[in-house]
Amino acid sequence: MKIRNTLCLALVATLFSFKEPAVKNYQKLDDGVLVKLEKAASGDPQMVQLRVLADNIIQVKATPVEQFSQEPSLMVLENKNGKTDWQFQEKGKTLVLNTKDLRVEVAADNGAVTFYDRNGNVLLQENNQGREAFAPVNLGKEQSYRLQKAFNVEPNEAFYGLGQHQAGLMNYRGWQVDLTQYNSVAVVPFLVSSKNYGILWDNNSITKFGDVRPYQPLSKLKLYGKDQKPGGLTATYAFDATSGQKPIVRQETEINYEFLQDQKRFPQGYKLEGGLMTWEGFIESDATGDHRFEMPSSGYVKVWIDNKLLLDRWREAWNPGMSVFKAPLQKGQKHAFKIEWNPDGGVSYLALRYLTPQPAQDLNKIAFASEAGDRMDYYFVYGKNLDGVIGGYRQLTGAAQVMPKWAMGFWQSRERYKTQEELLGVVKEFRKRQIPLDNIVLDWSYWEEDKWGSQEFDKTRFPNAQAMIDEVHANKAQIMISTWPKFYEGIEAYKQFDQKGLLYKTSINEQIRDWIGKGYVSTFYDAFNPEGRRMFWNLINEKLYKMGIDAWWQDASEPDILSNTSIAHRKALMNPTYLGSADKYFNAYVLQHNKGIYEGQRSTNPNDRVFILTRSAFGGLQRYGAATWSGDIAATFEEMGRQIPAGLNFSLSGLPYWTTDIGGFFVENKYDRGPMTPAAQEEWRELNTRWYQYGTFTPLYRSHGQYPFREVFNIAPEDHKAYQSIVYYNKLRYRLMPYIYSLTGQVYHQHGTIMRPLVMDFGADKNVHNIGDQFMFGPSLLVNPVYVKGATKRNLYLPANTGWYNLYDGSYQKGGKQITADAPYERLPLFVKEGSILPFGPELQYTAEKPAETITLYVYGGKDASFELYEDENTNYNYEKGKFATIPITYQEASKTLTLGKRQGEFNGMLRNRTFQVVYVQPGKAKKLQFDAQPDATIAYTGSAKAVKLK
Template identity: 85%
Template sequence: MKIRNVLCFALVAGLFSFKRPADKSYQKLADGVVVKVAKPTAGSPQMVKVRVLADNIVQVSASPVEKFSEEPSLMVLENKNPNAHWQFQERKGKLVVSTKALRVEIGPENGAVAFFDQSGKQLLQENTQGQPAFAPVTLGTTQSYRLQKAFNVAPDEAFYGLGQHQAGLMNYRGWQVDLTQYNSVAVVPFLVSSKNYGLLWDNNSITKFGDVRPYQPLSTLKLYGKDQKPGGLTATYAFDPKTGKAPIVRPESEISYEFLEDQKEFPQGYKLDGGLMTWEGFIESAATGEHRFEMPSSGYVKVWIDGKLLLDRWREAWNPGLSVFKHPLQKGQKHAFKLEWNPDGGVSYLALRYLPPIPAADQNKIAFSSEAGDKMDYYFVHGQNLDDVIAGYRQLTGAAQVMPKWAMGFWQSRERYKTQDELTNVVKEFRRRKIGLDNIVQDWSYWKEDQWGSQEFDETRFPDPKGWIRELHDQHKVHFMISTWPKFYEGIDTYKEFDKKGLLYKTSIKEQIRDWIGKGYVSTFYDAFNPEGRKLFWDLLNQKLYHMGIDAWWQDASEPDILSNASIAHRKALMNPTYLGPADKYFNAYVLQHNKGIYEGQRNTNPKDRVFILTRSAFGGLQRYGAATWSGDIAATFEEMGRQIPAGLNFSLSGLPYWTTDIGGFFVENKYDRGPMTPDAQEEWRELNTRWYQYGTFTPLYRSHGQFPFREVFNIAPEDHKAYQSIVYYNKLRYRLMPYIYSLTGQVYHQHGTIMRPLIMDFGVDKNVQNIGDQFMFGPSLLVNPVYARHATTRSLYLPANTGWYNLYDGTYQKGGRQIEADAPYERLPLFVKEGSILPFGPELQYALEKPADIITLYVYGGKDARFELYEDENTNYNYEQGKFATIPITYHEASKTLTVGKRQGDFDGMLRNRTFQVVYVQPGRAKPLNFEAKPDATIAYSGEAKSIKLP
């Protein structure tokens, strides 16, 4: 590199010092250092930049050429004024950047970066062996690079986050995670480690994490038929017995019916509907060790290896889901194999592939691999705990707002209310039965059949939408959410308006792809990467809907799902090109830009009311746009419910605090909706919904939704049934907990808090919690243990160590650090309170803003010191951003048995000045059941000044 070029580079980069020893060059920046790699190899970085953004946050950028792409991040907000103090020095052949919290070392010869805490303990180190970091790729007429970066990690390290994935995994160690947006997969490329650091991979394209080796087709194994003849498994395609046709039997070496395009690969003349397929025989590997299998599937599928049932699940035929499983194979040994598939529909999907054992040299290595990018960018975030790490993520990508208080109450939804009277009658029934309800949801197809994208109500079914919504607000005190899609039918007026400005993706129009409505209509989506497209979409919502009093937006199909189950290549073609460039480069970021437009549009139109968006996907930074995510169109089974729990916990660890599922599952098996249910099916349906409602009570957003059968509690079971009684019990408990829940919502914004907390967050020193994905903390105090097996009356669970635990219902105490078999009768899920907790309960409510919590019952669980901060604000506006909120610190001192309700801090309009705290004191050996009618142990009249009492 010539001196002239170096000086030019220095001027462009804003450098203030330059040093070039004989064997290396680097430039010190105002916020870090740029290194020109001394000995680059093919595919390695030419330049590496390390920027210090905070004491605990460092950005690493690498470029395949001698300059850096200036394209701004979509995820990360610009940080113009980093406030960290840092030092730079050369030490033992390394370039070292140090802050109060981190030491970062850069190898000048290869640009490899390593991260250490201030004690000198290595946290993470780039691995420069193996695949090149940059591999040129041509995307249409655009030149870009495939990116890959590996890291060395500790042998006992566990990994979490990365959004919402529904394969049932909590700890991703040893697995591959596919970061591709899809209905029920939400991508957030933020990785969290059990070693208290996070890594935000700033790339918008399809990405793999973990063991990023390509999955192999079955044909790379030695395959044998049932008769042990080599060449393939014995595939049997049995027809629907009604046809009387003999099955088709043939040897096959691959199972690959994953996408719409693959449906033509079935044997000629074979019809899936009513059919049953099996693949049987033996598999033989060239390696010994644990093999991992990946199976996208729909319908009923079972897999056995060596006679062991490894997978048994059902998923709706039109929306496959991913499963993973593992099994040890011996080199050169035949292992019995059987796969049985009932597609349960006329179109269905199935594929199976595998990864051989991880090589010994790669056992302690993870990697990210992305399809496209002009540079490599990632952010390293360190913390004393995982709350610090999530706070760092939000410092980079934006704070999550305080959601409106009503959004923390119960939502009722259905696919779908077909008339305004149908929806209103549901609300009336909730109010008649005095069951809490805050939000009613109008799902899709409220428009005329051929007018998708018009955002106009069909007046024959919704004759007075504005008056209707006003009635819901004024008479029934319920909020109204509506579903909108970024989708437009060809030829309608709104389509023409977007089309004339070049704001639509046109591939689906050229291909004349028809959807599933009526005769089938041709449609496409607008380009949300285009700022003019975002503005026009909000203007459409504002003009057609918002003025009617809409409270919240349900953004469906925001992956974007232009054509369900199309191949990945076809999906990219359907959104190509975007305003920013090739869809390959921006595939995962559509949801972020789409919701950005709605959030910014509503805040500009009406700065008074908090935006609330529910969307079917996610991406890094989504939390800054007033958006929550639900887990997509999931199956209504106990097995699927079990998968929701780790999916939601990893979503929370990704830094996005607001998440929910369709309570009861979205789509059902035929036994539930094809004619009258049998008595057994009806009881199974009721039990499934009961268990799901119990779990859903303790997710950040409490929401029921699904296809027929109807999901309202009074349509699930009669009042004298234990299903009804349990669902209503937890509804009342959720509303009683509103002071606790809304305080957690305040912490989300003011302290970057997390509501639904995997055990690794609060008990990370206890190694037993690393892989627990079916228990979690709801806030700091409640240990939630969902039950997701039919007929269960107990469930095995772990009580984390170094603390004690109270049964919420009866107040009994036991020590932690052990596995127990907890009572789980039909009507209750096991709930425990952490020793040293203060739980505030408010009055019984029909909706969140029905009345102020002028009497709060404080359950104080002794044994350790305790603290809780009660948070309040104006509930529905953004004045809290300007400081209009109040907090009341409440502390308990174990040694003196003293409870202190501290001095109130802050003020806001309408604040409750005086209230009463009723105190119930629970101690080890002095159990007290949860009973809101019981006489309190003490009463505190509170007017804002600190008060202390000794507890008996």
């Protein structure tokens, strides 16, 4: 009887056990789950929350205290998508959230989160071992936390995005990426994986990604002089050869001249101008494997390890750039080491630090580490492909607008047009020579020397700015103008901002002077303050927009209050912000500054599209009508090569509009110190030709830089192949305008990406995962820039599982192989993907000159193809209200049928009737790119569907 009763009780307990949850430390919410954890250490999370924002987007938050900070995100917009269907399960000590696309598990005992696809494959897994996630930090009067989160990843997984970084890396796997805003570094804390997911790290402070161990100073290695005596490298500081002074020789254990504050480290009495420094000897590590080195540098620098040249570059003395390289070292073995540095200026910068090989247990781990934040907050975004991942990012942070059509044409700029006559003369010369142009750019210092921030023209050089703007418009061009968030102490605008407490005052208190004339004291306004943003817009509206200025160039928006000062001092210079400590908000200034301009212009004039070009970026910037350029880069072939992966990773960060200074911003002495030698002049022409070729196929097509003047007619005469090549690609860009503007429409309507790393379209081909110097321009064009001086051939990879046509001659070959392509001076290798439709319009002098009444459709057979032609009203926001039209164009390989589908939508001024001239290219039937060629078919199109058979 006793046994029977026991069995009955056991049965009852079994039947009713599902009512008693195995885990009691969670709360199911309408949009997710909240888990309360037992803290083993003070830095552990106490609360972890998962929110389901969409079938493919999960937010993960954690805090070390009992309540989450309610501080709103600057990057992420409020979720207005409504509820997503999802299911919740409790499986032992694991809590499970299921959506149509994902299964997400959170461990109730430690809060670790794992993301799976619907087939049960692990996509990403939090690694909760190692360091504590939260470390308290005092920020003046504020209490905050340093944050760190690690993830387990697959051995062959590749990582991209994170903004624009110019160390030459495409795939960040195994490296550390420093997310600190800087002139030529643009931070977007959005990471994408070759496994088709992304992580938006919602933190505004300086952050590191990847291998986040701190870099070590050179002194952590065993160092020997060139005579092999231990204790340091042999450092030789040679003076200018004309000085007659003997070099200073000493043993050194560190190389650290990175910031202004470090200039005092040079030997007493040593002058950099004309000097040459070397560090020679041997280095020895206590570890075996690849050691990674990081070197910020300016001037000319070369690095050898074991007599192998690992770095050879030049960067302007006043604006150092970052380089990374690696070398295999053997534990306990001496390796020959040498650095040669010509600072090429009176003030210059150099430092070197290193990382030992990653420990074995960390090889398949990545991490984010941020300096400050009140909570840990990230978004996991999944996609069927990388377009879907980027679409998820924009769903979180805002759509990128359709840029005004003129912005997709050619922009001419230089540093700088010093007078009204210079600027107008350039516009007139373009029109006289019939070289297409849409935008002329007026760079900084159009104001009186001592009135930076006034936004007022110097009347001695710009006597009638209104007439100048009107004449630009009369010549069918737009004018963009440079404005900075900077004010000279004492000018009227400074006083107005200062009276309301809207200025950062540290630089005023320290009386820091800039480089203009005698030097003037200045500061920046606090863009985190809503009133500051309103006042800045009101200032440029009253002084400039009302005169007819079309677009805004927002320079130094990092903010660069004092170049090359230490990071600690940079934060002090913008402290405190309206929202709190600069440590917490350091990277987000650019977002708030451009927000004010965008919202200001749209409230003042809701009709015209905002266009902003800014020298920095941050998550969400794309929603403010803003594009980014790559900063004050050097005019060298090597630097041009670094632009390519920098721009591609920027595109993978979800921001579609990017550009670089064609030709490079700052030049070596051989180009601008007196007349160029014939050799230097030819090198200059070749550099610009190759850069113009590449720039034609970037989202925005723009020439800019310091002297020599950057206009094509100032680079070379008409009969020179440099001139002819530059004009050829300029005209080709305008012929491609139906294609390019359709891509611009896709950016907004389909979250499209214009400049596409190969991993986006050919990710299944593992060979493309590390390719950073080839890319797709839209869905069809494979662009292969030439960035080696004197090169007339270019090694490149044709992605697998498709065929490729040479754009110029129509010849065909299969993909999946490396080839050596012809790259004569006048041409860069361009290929068209098999199964493509390329629409070409008429020759134009500016984008709005005439509608594309006749479109030449090049159809590249071999596979099915499709393209959607997009059109709208070009410069206003009516497309947001549905005023746009699309024409679907498809080609079926099996039936050799081209179909122009029924036009969808309409808008004011829409061209209702047009002619399509069809040129059909097939494998074995090559056809040259020739706009006056005899078409294979002619279609009169009136908006109804039409189909033709092609032969």
